[in-house]
Amino acid sequence: MSKLFRAEVVSNLTLNDKNNLLTLKPLEKVLKPEPGQFYMIEVSHTYDPLLKRPFSYLRRRVAELQFLYAVRGRGTSLMKKFKEGMVINMIGPLGRGYPRPRKDCMPLLVAGGTGIAPIFSLAEELPRKAYILHGAKCRDELILMDELMGLGMESFLCTDDGSFGVKGTVADALYDFLMHKASPSNHYVIFACGPRQMLEAVARVASEKGIRGYASLEENMACGFGACLGCAVKTIHGYKRVCKEGPVFPIEDIVW
Amino acid sequence: MSKLFRAEVVSNLTLNDKNNLLTLKPLEKVLKPEPGQFYMIEVSHTYDPLLKRPFSYLRRRVAELQFLYAVRGRGTSLMKKFKEGMVINMIGPLGRGYPRPRKDCMPLLVAGGTGIAPIFSLAEELPRKAYILHGAKCRDELILMDELMGLGMESFLCTDDGSFGVKGTVADALYDFLMHKASPSNHYVIFACGPRQMLEAVARVASEKGIRGYASLEENMACGFGACLGCAVKTIHGYKRVCKEGPVFPIEDIVW
């Protein structure tokens, strides 16, 4: 069972202006991923683009892996062209995902935009109720709401343009939640993923409220499995590899 | 009306182990090609492979262009993956094709392997009967026979392995034709395309028999329209550009 395997494109759907859903069927026996772990996905069989691209998995089914991706540049533009039946190389599961929430704590899932991907994979594995705060640019980009409800999550939604839920950032929503809706009896722990500045704001709120948490970070990656030292992020313990010691780090360890 | 245009893939069929038939529909108004002219076809939207590939056209229909291609390396391997509906950039028609046979002469069309492509385009434009000598590796690779018959061509076929027609090269067949089947009253002119060593052999036969003729040559091309000077071939008049003064040259001018 190798982390390097071939997978067949089952489907590649456009969800909205930003998000796409890629479903892959591994053609070999693969390892079971943990929520927050990621895969390096080959976007071209030629040398341009040269490197694989890192993506957290959204869902895993018996024989399938699902990814939620946004088109950012050349690689993701090519992914958008993936056709059913196409076979690509990939590597994973990679990195360290989110730790399992301890029994005595109440998970606060915080997602910004496409950052919902690893958060959703975590939500699917949670044995019990949790809160999820999800922010996006507009209503259209707030996805998987029904699925999350189905998982027994209590959602607090917000959009930058106010087209749905509260108007404002998810960090504001988090602050608001902790100020007015949080019950003192609960021991909250944050599990976050999203753009760096959002995570930084979340970290600020967390430290202000004295709450611990975990965030999934992004960095440019050449290898994805710890060999190139290219994906370093500064932590209070020095530089760490996002692909190996991360992508999930204790939110209070990150040096913003 | 520009020589640089976009075209849509109508179909991309495998004819046999060697040959494939690509049908393209120009999405803009294009120029009418002459037999023996060629097009530069983009094989990838990325920079790898970087350069377009040159291909003589096989057939032109009101709104379509057909190409016969063999998979040789990276670019043609990508062409084999062209899917219906895909849109590619191309340049053409380029270069100088075969001159129109004069009324008083009898055309001898000589094709080796995939070299049948420009020969066929010429045959389609011939107003009257002509002879065609076609050689290939094996029976399976002798294509378009019925179509050529339909055009009123009298065919002499040969294969390297003798699996069809005469066993031997098309140059041998040409020699044999001129020795035994040629009628002295006819003024023969050769129109040839195929691998370089075959053309060289044909040129030898031609000079031996004092017959004039024309051959379509191949060289690596960077631009295809005369700008890079990369496609030079030696002629008795010095280096000439295959893409501009050629690809068709008087067979007796070529320095082998």
Add this chain to the structure above:
Amino acid sequence: MINLTVNIGNLKLKNPVMTASGTFGYGEEYAEFIDLNRLGAIVVKGISIEPMEGNPPPRTWETPCGMLNAIGLQNIGLKRFLKEKLPFLRKFDTKVIVNILGNTFEEYAKLACSLDEEGVDAIELNVSCPNVKRGGIIFGTDKKMLAKLVAGVKKCIKSATLITKLSPNASDIKEFAIVAESSGSDAISLINTIRGMSIDIETRKPRLVNVIGGLSGPAIRPIAVRMVWEAYEAVNIPIIGIGGIIKSEDAIEFMLAGASAVQVGTGNFLNPRATIEIVDGIEAYLKRKSVSNVGEIVGAFIGS
């Protein structure tokens, strides 16, 4: 209204986009694809005093995101250029820059002065062609000879702008840029192709008869951008950036690194309309960034 004009010495271009020598012939081949009047300048194929027939084929080979060429400076020579090609180029409202190559100081000087007399707008000294055994290349990698050459050529030019095209095969581009500037060059252009080779493992033969050729295309862009930036930090004369420019983003990257203008080479082969699309792309970028003068982005990258 955005101002795209740039000055290279006393040469005023309508926009910063030129063609790179040897990739644009003498202009004719592109007239059917683009309006040559829209180009900032046309740099023609390198000219020598006597015609050169060039290297035997194969002369080009594709490499990952690049290509090798060993054309061997095939050209029709000074006399025929002036008689047959220059009149055609003169018909267009664009600047004509002639790339010249010699084997001796005298040859360079003779070429420069006759072209200057004929009134060409600028002369680009090709001291960096990797495809000829003697000649060119040595000037490009020997500082003393380069200084002597540039100063000598400068002396015999009256009105034409003098551009020295630097070799990327020199270890320290800064030093050569400084030599060109201090010897009187009005501008420098870089980079020329980088020496490379490839072997056919089936035949064991080199892909180019010449064995070594010049590498060009997107593959070399990061190296070229770095050299332009190093040169920009070292000299005050205008820099013309060259190397793997295919799209306007690439041209803008060079300008941010310090190039006052750019030349498009291999990009013309991929898309014969590349130059014009780059002019339009630069204008669109400046609009989007509400920059009114293209000169403002030259060297405007935020280094650290």
Add this chain to the structure above:
Amino acid sequence: MINLTVNIGNLKLKNPVMTASGTFGYGEEYAEFIDLNRLGAIVVKGISIEPMEGNPPPRTWETPCGMLNAIGLQNIGLKRFLKEKLPFLRKFDTKVIVNILGNTFEEYAKLACSLDEEGVDAIELNVSCPNVKRGGIIFGTDKKMLAKLVAGVKKCIKSATLITKLSPNASDIKEFAIVAESSGSDAISLINTIRGMSIDIETRKPRLVNVIGGLSGPAIRPIAVRMVWEAYEAVNIPIIGIGGIIKSEDAIEFMLAGASAVQVGTGNFLNPRATIEIVDGIEAYLKRKSVSNVGEIVGAFIGS
């Protein structure tokens, strides 16, 4: 039965395929993808006497058919390497080559002699890393300093093979190869990355905080093959070819150009099994060409 063994100085490799320094960590990361015992040798990430924390992110950027890196020689330092990493590497039936980097002659000497005492199979002098302001790079572009460095390090080595890794940023690779040979290096390896840079035109900021990084990958292969051939014509010591090797065809191209062995760098990132597939590919090629000894193809290309 095909013989894939090659000798680099007194070092006997089971096959000519090594890993390139800095792309293979200390081996651990690849143990889950390949059988490390099948490698000719493992070259570890560059080691300095004291640990180095490296450059701030972003440290890598993708370019056409290549990538830029500015890791900044992050490494755990000599002591921890000997204690934590070397024992792991010793468990495998493959040679261990340690790439070393210092800021002074003394540092290089100290590193070399302690590693030699620890019995590492070979030491690769990294005199060509483009990512540190002082140190490394100057040795690689100054002949006198290189000669002094190689001779000095050679003196304090008893059993380890000494490999000097040359900088492609030097103008004439031949001269540096000759200096390495005459100063006592048992072999040379080339090329290291080529200095390059890229700018984000939206933010105007460099893609790497360090601004300049090292270019690697298929993009540089034609340049690397050319340099290997030039070095092969200039020296008699074994050459280790490096630069854009992704598949066995690439490795064979380097060997035909004169490399006795090869190192795979960026290729490991694209495919962590690349090294093993290259070993198999070389063997298949030799079978197909009925060559019984891999040494027979070294420098066997038919030049002109």
